[in-house]
Structures are given as C-alpha cells and as structure tokens.
Amino acid sequence: MDLSNTETSSPTTENLSDIVEVIDDDERSVSSGDASDIETNIVPAPDPPSTPHETIQTIPKEVEDQYIRHTRAKREQKTPLQIYKACTEVIAHMKAVGLDLPIFLDAVFWGNEHAIDDRNIQYERTVFLRSVELPRILENWHKPPRSSHSMTRPAGGTKTMNSFAVDTVVDLAKVELSNLGPRLHLSTTDDVSPDKLTSINFVELEDLAKENAPILWSILKAVLDTGQGKKWRRIAFTVISMISYTQSHHHNRLQKLLAVYMKFRGVSAKGFDTLHAMGLTMSHKWTCDAVERISSQCMSEVVAKMKQHPWLISYDNINIPFRVFSQRVDNRGEFGNGTAATVYIKRDAPKLPDGIAQLLKETRAAGLKNPLTASDINDLASKSYPRIQEQMAYLVLRFLLDSPEFDFGTYKYRKSSSLRAPQAVDQLPTGDDHITLQYLLGTTNIAEASYEDNARLIDEWLKQLGWMTEAQRREFALATLVFWCGDQLTVDRLRHLFIYRGSDDTSYDRMDYSVLLFGWFHLQMAYANSLHRQYLGTERGRGLQHAFDLLNRKGLTKVLTQGPFHHNLDEALRHVAEAHIREDWLEIAEVESLAELRSRPAEELKRLAMRVVKKRASSEALDNLDSKEPAKTDEELRQVIMWNRDVLQYLVLDAAVKSGDVGMMESMLPHLLYRFSGSGNSKYAIEVLELMQGLYREWPKDVADFARHHCWLVNTTGKPGKFCPVDMAQEHNIRDIKVTYRSQGPNIKWGYLKRLHPAIHVIRKVTEYIEKEFGTLVRGSKHTIPKAELDIEKLRGAYHETGLHSYKAGRRIKVEAERAEDYMTEGAIKLNQGKGSAKWNEGRNFERSDKERVEEDEDVEMAPRSPSPLMTLLFEMAEQGEAGAEGEASMELL
Structure with missing residues (x-):
C-alpha cells in the first residue's frame, strides 16, 4: 500500500538525519559497548562490534530538540481528522500484510533482529522515544481516559x-x-x-x-x-x-x-x-557490650588527657536502691551507699611548673608559722567592699529597670552606657577552647562515712586512674598535685586525714600532693540557710515567715538538705529582696511610683541606685541609725536595712558564680567569714579561713592561680553565664547516675555500675545529639518559670501599707522572736577578739615530716592501709565530735 499521499516530508528531516549521523558515527567509533541504546537515523557501520551489556549514553540536548521539532512540524501540518485517517490506513495495511500492533511494536522496539539496525526503523524509534508525546502515551496506557458516552474507564494496560x-x-x-x-x-x-x-x-x-x-x-x-x-x-x-x-x-x-x-x-x-x-x-546484647567498650575507652581517654592537661577531681556520696524480684537469703534488695567521682580536664589551664610539689611543701611549712590575723582579714574586707558595693548598686538598678512599672523597653535612655553592668573583677574566659571536660570514674560501694572510708576512696580513685603500685604512687606524689573539691564534709575529713598523717613515711601517705577546696554551691546553700535562720521571724512580723505565709509558699519554715528546699528558698529570698528594694526606690528618689523615674537620665538613676545602697543597704546606714538617741531609733527600719545589705551580698555572690567572676568571689571571702563566724557556722568559717590562708600565705602563686581560676567553677558549654561550682557539677553527675541515665533490673550491682558510669559523658552527648536532631531536646530539660511580678507586688503592697520603709522615730520591735541578729557585725567582733581564730590556729600548728622512707618491696599492687591504733583513736574522737555538732548533708539534686 502506498502511503506517500498521507505524509508530507518535513523540511528539517534531511538536516536532522545529517546531525544524528555525525553523532552516531562518533559514538560507534569508540565501541558498541559505549553506544546509546536509542539509535539514530544513519546507516550502521560495517561489522560493528557487539556486546550483550550496553552502557546507556545521553544525546545532547540540541539534538533532542531537533527530534522534538521534527515531530511537532509533522503534527502541525495535519489536522486531527487527517491524523485519524492516516492511522486507519496504517492499521489496514498492517492487517493486509499480516501484522497487528503488538507484533509491529515488538519488532520496532528491538524485538526483531532484522529490524534493529534498519535505518528507517532506527530513526522512527529514536524520534518516538525522544518525543514529548511519550509520557502522555505511557499515562494513557496506564490510565486511559473515559469516553464521553461512558462512565467506565477502559482497562488499558494498568x-x-x-x-x-x-x-x-x-x-x-x-x-x-x-x-x-x-x-x-x-x-x-x-x-x-x-x-x-x-x-x-x-x-x-x-x-x-x-x-x-x-x-x-x-x-x-x-x-x-x-x-x-x-x-x-x-x-x-x-x-x-x-x-x-x-x-x-x-x-x-x-x-x-x-x-x-x-x-x-x-x-x-x-x-x-x-x-x-x-x-x-x-540488639540489647550489642548495646550492653558497646557500653562497656565505651566505658573502657573513656577511662583510657581520661588517663591520656590527664597527662596532657591540668586536672582536678571531686567526689560525693551516692545512695542507690538495688531491687530483686525473688527474695532469698542470699538475694535481697538493699539501699546501697557508695561514692561517685568526677575528673575535670582544664584544657585552657597552664601546666604547673616542675618541682611545684616540693615548692608547695616549703610554702606550707612557712605558712604554718604565718597565719592570717584579724588585721589582715579586716584589710582585705575594706579593700574589697567598694567592688561589692558597686555590684550591689547594679542589682538595685536592675530591680528598677526590670519592673513592669518602669517599662524599660520604652525608656528614652535605655542605650546609655551608665546602665551597663560594672566590669568584672576577674572574669573567666568563655568559648569552645575553655569548655571543661568531665569524666566520671567508676562508682564504688565505699561509703563516704568515716575518715578510713575517705582514705580508701583516695586509693580507689588513684587506682582507677592507673596508679596501682606503691612505687607508682610514690613517684606520683613527688611530682604531681591533686586538687580535691567537694562539699564541706568531704573536704573537712580530707583535711583531718592530711593532719593525722603528717608524720607518715612518704609524701603519698602524708597526702603532701593534696590541695583541698570546698565547693561554692554548698557554701551558697549555707549562706541562704543562715539568712533563713536570721530573718525567719513570725507570721505577725515582716520577716521571711510573713512573706512565706502571704505568698502561700509551702515547706519553707524548716531548713531541709534534700529535695527542692534550696531552690524554693532561693526564689523566695530574691522575691522578698526585690519587693523591699522597689519600696526603697520610692523613699530615696522621693516619688510616688516607679514610673515617675522614667524621666530621669540614666546617669541619675545610677547615682540613685548607689544612694539606695548607702542609705538602705549598708553597715554605714546602720551606724547612722544607731548613733541617734534611743528615743529616735527606728528598729524596724534598721532591720530592713540590715536585710537589704545581707541579701544583696548573697545575690552578688550568686551573680559572680553564674557569670564566672572569680575576682568578685574572692572579694566576698572576708565578708563570708564575718557572716559564718557571726551565725555560729564554725565549719564554713574554718573553710573560708583555710582558703584565704592558702591563697595568701601557704600556696605558691601558680597553685593559688590554678585554684581560683580552675577549681572553683566549671563551664561544660563554653557559653557566657553558664558557669557552675564544681560541687554542683558533681551533684548533676549524681543526678544523671540515679535518675537521668539510671540502670534498672535485678542484675544491677556495684560491679556493673563501676563498669558503666565512666561512659556517662558519652551517653549524655549521644542523648543530647539524638534529642536535638529529632527536636525533642527541650521537653523535660527545662520548665517554664512563672512570672513573679504578682508575688513581688503583693509583698511590696504589704510593706507599703504598713510604712515599713519610712523612718518613724521610736518605732520598736516588740516581739523578740522578730528581732534579727547582726551576723556580720558579730562575726567581725568575734574575729577581732580572737574568738575562733585562736582555736583554728592551734589546730593547724603541727609538725609535718619531710622524709621519704621507702620499703624494699614496692612493686606490688598496694593494699588498703590499716590505720594505726593512735590514728584509729583520733578518728573516733573526731567523728564523735562531728556527731555532736551541727553537720552538713550533701543535697542530691533530683
């Protein structure tokens, strides 16, 4: 059948064939294995090589466009009716020659070996496969369109x-x-x-x-x-x-x-x-094995880093309940008492010089004969107070600026430099290079209950860190210093061990390598508790008990050492302080509302803040009131001034800790000594005295600098405002052991915990990584803190209503339980009278051996030392003394 009348040749066909022929010649000149599987309209090369696996080649876009234009040109030359008639003639011819569409398409598309290399079939095949109609054809095969007279879709090739x-x-x-x-x-x-x-x-x-x-x-x-x-x-x-x-x-x-x-x-x-x-x-088995491998790797890593960088160590007691599901004589549940420890790697700290251990022995010996005197401490207090007062004034200013009534966001002078925080006295640096690395050691079932327990714990920690034999430990003690940090009870027992062992044979036995430092978090707790004891009062007065009742704060009447007591007390102290200071702003600035101060320049507000401190939060203001005739004295106002002074210093210390201003923390030391001496807290008074004695009398400069810059605070994020005391970091690690990453099941014993806990810092990092990546990090890690404005204003209203902050001559405190003692003044008087300091000096006046007497067999693993009869007697006497005194329990944060 002649089809020439049904199709007009495209004017671009000849040019397209020439282009395709050149491209295909280039491809086939390499090998048929590299040729495209979509052939072009050319005469095949004679004797082309063949391969069963062809690599798919791409055709340049300009050639594809030629194919598309070729088909488009043909379509544009015919109407749909003409295309339909041509199709019927093609199908009729196919029937005439004995073909149907499946046979035809199979032959054209590589189903007939004779048709594969036919130039006309090649060309039409390539045009079809490169056409824009192909996707529509496939779609119609998959889902044919419904006809206009039927609601049923044809089956097609779905x-x-x-x-x-x-x-x-x-x-x-x-x-x-x-x-x-x-x-x-x-x-x-x-x-x-x-x-x-x-x-x-x-x-x-x-x-x-x-x-x-x-x-x-x-x-x-x-x-x-x-x-x-x-x-x-x-x-x-x-x-x-x-x-x-x-x-x-x-x-x-x-x-x-x-x-x-x-x-x-x-x-x-x-x-x-x-x-x-x-x-x-x-699998669960793989996970358990992996955690043990991680733990082993962590111990190797911490030992390696301790050789590269300076470090310190802290430890504290831990209580862990062990469960059993079937009770037997030899299988009972227990409430285990043990101890957890952490090594902190300070990568940004300079290494201590060689010979520092021997130098420390010499300066200690000299320092024993040169204790701090009351005059020395008074001089330190006088020099440091202006810096503290400046920070107090800034807190007073912030109380004003942060109040909704002042509306700082719309204050005209809000960008003034006068409103900036004072420069830090000695600011610790921040950034990734200053991140403190934490490594937990294996938790042990040695309870921190006695002096002997602490002696065993020292051996245990050093054993875990690789100092196994007597010879290794003797060498270690002669060349290394260990900075031990902990709560007051831990440091006090280590100090007594240090004293009792002063005549032992070696530097290791005498603990000459030890530098002892109390934790500032527990000191802050002791400070808050002393404020509670000093200003509690009764519900009828205007002390803390009145505030707790007015605000319905539960569980704050009695000091506790566990649970959220400290957190709740800290919040209450801040709210009461802010309420008093807002009321003092009105009195000193002589205004009716804080909003009236918005018109004052920033420089004037700064001066007024300092005036508030001097007139309403200083010992000078107390002296001015006390200098008046008895008939003109206002005892209630005097107590408000004393409260402001004491609580602002508490807040200054807390701000210094969080911001990393160790210079301000050091400036607070003599004032902390006054407070603890005056409040009867002899334990922390001794701790502060010991620290000052070390900083100013007994420690070499390198040791003192390392202690203040690297042993008081750590920053595990490197971010500003994220510093925390070492003992608080230890409490956080204990929380992770007991709560966050606790192990559960009947087979959990001390041996397993010892193997597991060094891996916690890796577990913590993986956990934070997963929760950050999946967007679940915030849930459970933070909680929204309710605004305290209503509480503060309720307190302020009560104080304003009674005129508590206005001077009233002859006003008296009628109930003795409402009268607060002046701990600061009493502490200064005690110190100057020599009360307490003389006993402290006497307790430190002891001789220490400097000999090294070594036994011959020193290359065996060291067994726990048994105390001598004299040491045992001294331990028992000291522990009996502790049992009768007011002790301190370490708060485990939950």
Whole structure:
C-alpha cells in the first residue's frame, strides 16, 4: 500500500538525519559497548562490534530538540481528522500484510533482529522515544481516559504498567541501597567515640540518602511530605536506614546511635528485642557490650588527657536502691551507699611548673608559722567592699529597670552606657577552647562515712586512674598535685586525714600532693540557710515567715538538705529582696511610683541606685541609725536595712558564680567569714579561713592561680553565664547516675555500675545529639518559670501599707522572736577578739615530716592501709565530735 499521499516530508528531516549521523558515527567509533541504546537515523557501520551489556549514553540536548521539532512540524501540518485517517490506513495495511500492533511494536522496539539496525526503523524509534508525546502515551496506557458516552474507564494496560513500574522501582531501589549502605557503616573503633558518633548531623545524613537513593527518597517524600515543614525528611531517613540495616547489619550508624539512646531512656531488654526486630536499633546484647567498650575507652581517654592537661577531681556520696524480684537469703534488695567521682580536664589551664610539689611543701611549712590575723582579714574586707558595693548598686538598678512599672523597653535612655553592668573583677574566659571536660570514674560501694572510708576512696580513685603500685604512687606524689573539691564534709575529713598523717613515711601517705577546696554551691546553700535562720521571724512580723505565709509558699519554715528546699528558698529570698528594694526606690528618689523615674537620665538613676545602697543597704546606714538617741531609733527600719545589705551580698555572690567572676568571689571571702563566724557556722568559717590562708600565705602563686581560676567553677558549654561550682557539677553527675541515665533490673550491682558510669559523658552527648536532631531536646530539660511580678507586688503592697520603709522615730520591735541578729557585725567582733581564730590556729600548728622512707618491696599492687591504733583513736574522737555538732548533708539534686 502506498502511503506517500498521507505524509508530507518535513523540511528539517534531511538536516536532522545529517546531525544524528555525525553523532552516531562518533559514538560507534569508540565501541558498541559505549553506544546509546536509542539509535539514530544513519546507516550502521560495517561489522560493528557487539556486546550483550550496553552502557546507556545521553544525546545532547540540541539534538533532542531537533527530534522534538521534527515531530511537532509533522503534527502541525495535519489536522486531527487527517491524523485519524492516516492511522486507519496504517492499521489496514498492517492487517493486509499480516501484522497487528503488538507484533509491529515488538519488532520496532528491538524485538526483531532484522529490524534493529534498519535505518528507517532506527530513526522512527529514536524520534518516538525522544518525543514529548511519550509520557502522555505511557499515562494513557496506564490510565486511559473515559469516553464521553461512558462512565467506565477502559482497562488499558494498568495491570501490566503497574507490574512493570514495581519491578523497575525495585531494581532501582536495590541498586540505590547497595550504593548507600556502606556510607551508613559505623565501625567498632568509631562507635566508642562521642566525636565520631555525633560527627555528622542528620541534615547531612538526609542529604546523603537523597543523593545516593534518589528514587527511594522521592517515593518517601511523595507519601510523607504533607506540606507542614521538613519533619518528613527525618522520618524518610529513618525508614531508609531501617531498610538498609535489614540488608546488612554493617549499615548501622543510626541503629547504634538509637541503641545507646534507648538503653538510657528506660527501654527494657524486651523492648530492645522488639526494636531490634524492627531494624531500628542494635540488639540489647550489642548495646550492653558497646557500653562497656565505651566505658573502657573513656577511662583510657581520661588517663591520656590527664597527662596532657591540668586536672582536678571531686567526689560525693551516692545512695542507690538495688531491687530483686525473688527474695532469698542470699538475694535481697538493699539501699546501697557508695561514692561517685568526677575528673575535670582544664584544657585552657597552664601546666604547673616542675618541682611545684616540693615548692608547695616549703610554702606550707612557712605558712604554718604565718597565719592570717584579724588585721589582715579586716584589710582585705575594706579593700574589697567598694567592688561589692558597686555590684550591689547594679542589682538595685536592675530591680528598677526590670519592673513592669518602669517599662524599660520604652525608656528614652535605655542605650546609655551608665546602665551597663560594672566590669568584672576577674572574669573567666568563655568559648569552645575553655569548655571543661568531665569524666566520671567508676562508682564504688565505699561509703563516704568515716575518715578510713575517705582514705580508701583516695586509693580507689588513684587506682582507677592507673596508679596501682606503691612505687607508682610514690613517684606520683613527688611530682604531681591533686586538687580535691567537694562539699564541706568531704573536704573537712580530707583535711583531718592530711593532719593525722603528717608524720607518715612518704609524701603519698602524708597526702603532701593534696590541695583541698570546698565547693561554692554548698557554701551558697549555707549562706541562704543562715539568712533563713536570721530573718525567719513570725507570721505577725515582716520577716521571711510573713512573706512565706502571704505568698502561700509551702515547706519553707524548716531548713531541709534534700529535695527542692534550696531552690524554693532561693526564689523566695530574691522575691522578698526585690519587693523591699522597689519600696526603697520610692523613699530615696522621693516619688510616688516607679514610673515617675522614667524621666530621669540614666546617669541619675545610677547615682540613685548607689544612694539606695548607702542609705538602705549598708553597715554605714546602720551606724547612722544607731548613733541617734534611743528615743529616735527606728528598729524596724534598721532591720530592713540590715536585710537589704545581707541579701544583696548573697545575690552578688550568686551573680559572680553564674557569670564566672572569680575576682568578685574572692572579694566576698572576708565578708563570708564575718557572716559564718557571726551565725555560729564554725565549719564554713574554718573553710573560708583555710582558703584565704592558702591563697595568701601557704600556696605558691601558680597553685593559688590554678585554684581560683580552675577549681572553683566549671563551664561544660563554653557559653557566657553558664558557669557552675564544681560541687554542683558533681551533684548533676549524681543526678544523671540515679535518675537521668539510671540502670534498672535485678542484675544491677556495684560491679556493673563501676563498669558503666565512666561512659556517662558519652551517653549524655549521644542523648543530647539524638534529642536535638529529632527536636525533642527541650521537653523535660527545662520548665517554664512563672512570672513573679504578682508575688513581688503583693509583698511590696504589704510593706507599703504598713510604712515599713519610712523612718518613724521610736518605732520598736516588740516581739523578740522578730528581732534579727547582726551576723556580720558579730562575726567581725568575734574575729577581732580572737574568738575562733585562736582555736583554728592551734589546730593547724603541727609538725609535718619531710622524709621519704621507702620499703624494699614496692612493686606490688598496694593494699588498703590499716590505720594505726593512735590514728584509729583520733578518728573516733573526731567523728564523735562531728556527731555532736551541727553537720552538713550533701543535697542530691533530683
């Protein structure tokens, strides 16, 4: 049948064939293995080489455009009716020659060996496969359009197309997963390192999956992306990781991360079995083994870092309940008492010079003969007070600026430099280079209950850190200093050990290498408790008890050492302080409301803040009132002034601790000594005296600098305002052991905890990483603090109503229980009278040996030392004295 009348030749056909011929010649000149599987309209080269596996080649876009224009030109030359008539003639001719459409298409598309290399068939095949009509044709095969006279869609090739699409996608997905899988591998050498575990964030992992498995990623995006953000990406990556893990357990980066995370988020072993069967985590056995490997790696790491950088150590008691599910004579539950310790690596600290241990012995010996005197302490107090007073004035100014009534956001002079905080006295640096590294040691079942226990604990910690034999420890004690930090009870017992062992044979036995430092967090607790004791009063007065009742604050009447008592008391002290200071602003500035002060320049507000401190929060103001005739004295106003002075110093100390101003903390020392001496807290009075004696008399400059700059505060984030005392960091670690990352089950014993706890800093980092990446970090880690404005204004209203802050000559405190003692003044008087300091000097006046008497057999692991009969007697006497005195319990934060 002649078809020449049904089709007009395109004017571009000849040029297109020439272009295609040149391209195909170039491809075939290499090899048929590199040729495109979409042939072009040329005469095939003679004797072309063949290969069963052809590599898919791409055709340049300009050539594809030629194909598309060629078909478009033909379509534009015919009407739909003409195209229809031509189709009927083609089908009629096919029937005439014994063909149908399946046979025809199969022959054209590589189903007939004779048709494969035919130039005309090649050309038409390539035009078809490069046409813009092909996607529409495939869509119509898959889902034919309904006819205008029928509501039923034709069956079309839906079943075949679906089956073909599934098979194609499966093949592509397998190839993609085989490429992606090895990139999700985390080796056994890397899965113990926190840096390697968290080296890639999830955005990078998602991009990795998208790049290596684009088809699978597109499918998951189509079903997961609801247009509500990018959360679907995390789910898609998790699904792909699970699929990849089922192909090979080596494709396990996500599974290892989630296994460590789930282990310490309370998932049971049975839960692990389920998650592992789902392909979401590694097995429970692998996780337990991995945690032990991480723990071992952490111990090796801390020992290595201790050789590179200066360090210090803290420890505190810990109580852990051990459960059993079947009670027997030899299998009973218990409430275990043990001790947990932490080593802090200070990478930014300069190394102490060689020979520092010997130099410390010499300066200590000299310092014993040159104790601080009352005159020395008074001089220190006088020199430091102006700096403290400046910080007090800034707090008073902030109370004004932060009040809603003042509305600082719209204050005209809010950008004035006069409103900035005073310059720090000695500010610790911040940044990544100044992050303190924490390493927990293995928790031990040695209770911190006696002097002998503390002696065993020293041996235990040093043994865990690699000093095993007598010879190693003797060498260690002659060349190294250990800075021990802890609460008052821990440091006090270590100090008594240091004294009692002064005549032992070696530097190690005598603890010559030890520098003892109390924790500032427990000191702040003692300060707050002394304010509570001093100003509690009764419900009828205007002391703290009145404030607790007015604000309905429960559980604050009696001082406690556990639970949230300190937190609640701290908040209450701040609110009462702010209420009093706001009222004093009205009195000193002679205004009716704080809003009236908005018109005053910033410089004037700064001067007024200092005036508030001098007139309403200073010993000078108390002296002025006391100098009046008895008939003109206002005892209630005097007590308000004394409260302001004492509580502002408490707040100044707290601000210095949080901001890292160790210079201000040091400036507070003589004033803290006055307070603790006056309040009868002899334990902390001795601790402050010992610290001052060390800083100014007994420690070499390098040791004193290291103590103040690196042993009082740590910063585990490197961010400004995130400093915390060492003993608070230890309490946080104990909280992590007992609560956050607690171990559960009937087989949890001290031996397991000792192996586990060194891994906690890695577990903490992995946990924070997972929760940050999945957007769950905030939940449970913070809580919204309710605004205190209503409480403050309620207190201020009560004070204003009674005229408490206005001077009234002859006003008396009628109930003796309402009268607060002046601890600061009483402490200064005691100190100048020699009360307490003489006993302290006497207790420190002892001789220490400087000999090194070494036994011959020193290369064996050191056994715990048994105290001599004399030492045992001294221990018992000291412990009996402690039992009769008011002790201090370490608060475990929950």
